Amino acid sequence: MKGIRWLIVVPFLGMLGGIPFANRVKPYVLGMPFLLFWVVLWVVLTSLILWVVYRFDPEAREEEGK
């Protein structure tokens, strides 16, 4: 399951790949203009993705078990 680390690429694709489409003010989400919301959304998703990677990463599990 070391391949789970490939998930790390997802935040790069999501955050940056979405910018051309997210470059707009409306709709406001959580009070923020859409572009800012998009960036913040990916910050939160990055955290979640890294947590998933951490849960399944064999090297992290091994060190945890020590």
Place this chain on the structure above:
Amino acid sequence: MNAALAVIGVFLLLAFYLGVRARQGKDMNLEQWTVAGRGFGAIFVFLLMAGEIYTTFTFLGGSGWAYGKGGPAFYIIAYGCLAYALSYWMLPKVWKYAKEHRLMSQSDFFAHKYKSPMLGVLVSLVGVVALIPYLVLQLKGLGIIVSEASYGKISPAAAIWLGVLAVTVYVMISGIHGSAWTAVVKDFMILAVAVFLGIYLPVHYYGGIRPMFEAVEKANPGFLTLPDQGMSVSWFISTVLLTALGFYMWPHTFGSVYSAKGANVFRKNAVLLPIYQLVLLFVLFVGFAAILQVPDLQGSDADLALLRLSIATFDPWFVGVIGAAGLLTAMVPGSMILMTSATLLAKNVYQVFSPSTTEERVRKLAVYLVPVIALVSLYFTFRGGETIVALLLMGYNLVTQLFPALFFSLFKNQFVTKYGAAAGIVVGVATVAYITLSGTGIGTLFPGLPQAVKDLNVGIVALAVNLVVTLAVSAFPPKFFPFAGEKIRRT
């Protein structure tokens, strides 16, 4: 007004006391001084890294960009997050190798991986040239924050001297332990102050976050998105990518990786740091709130947005708290930079040319270099004109040039040679210097290209040239080069 002064003074003393006291119970050798004997757990490393990353730029520059530039300021939130994602993969590898070989500095890493102390010297010089302007920037920020927050009672120069004196003394005594302990105070303060300001100010002046953004958009349509030209979508993407790659290439950030006691420290921190860095969101809110309230800040005065709005809004004692938080945001990275540059010069430059120097002597030399580097930085802070501005602009792009050599060294099959690594770094640094000093953009190099390509961050060009040279030179066998017999000295 005296209330503000008193609060700033109390926090300066507290930071100084903690910084000095941090030494207690430590037998101070080089490993203890620079990397805390590799004994820091997740929380200390978290605070230390957060402490280095959230600098005066966060405080003044983040709100200043929101105030002066609008939408492009969002890049500040994006790049750190991607750097942390990358760190999950990169930092455990770096830490393990550093522990196995008892490395103390970033240059040690390059010197050992490529078996070339000369490459270590090169990396140290690039690092110090990028670090000193970075320290100057922190000091200038410190001066502005303290003098504004004291309502002009303390001059910027006096504030800078006091701050530097405190940092120099505790770094000489406690090394990285001093930085870590002041980082504890700093992180709690910046978190509390930024979140409070970021929520209170929009609510107080506009009735909420959304009404604030709507008012800004109404006053200046398009301000909250990326423009079609200049800081456009392609500028944003290329800048975020470059900055994310360069993030851990700063010698003091790279070096603090070694202070951890296990590789999982970085994996855990990579999960938490993106969320933590949303503190920056609140700093941006403050900048946007200031636009319609203190509307006449032009050019680089935009960096005063946070302080001017706070002074207009709060009682002096609370302005003092903000000033104290600002002071600490300069002191923590400042202390790490001092310690790191001193270690680089003593260990990775001096010891290479004088190999018989013992480790204890290297430590002493590093300790005595701290006040020297502090004085050099003070000189540039007060006297450096254009040079220092140019170096500052280059700083991030300079350290990013170390990324290809580091990246290729992390794979099992190391096909990049020391010559490739060195040539790539030299050519990359020269390209950065040339394009920065001559003010070249991609548009001036290739006028016929579409706008989206012209807007790319010009640092991409340097990194691409670096990459090509690194790979091309590595294709030649080592016997083509001088110093082929260079031996690495095991410490």
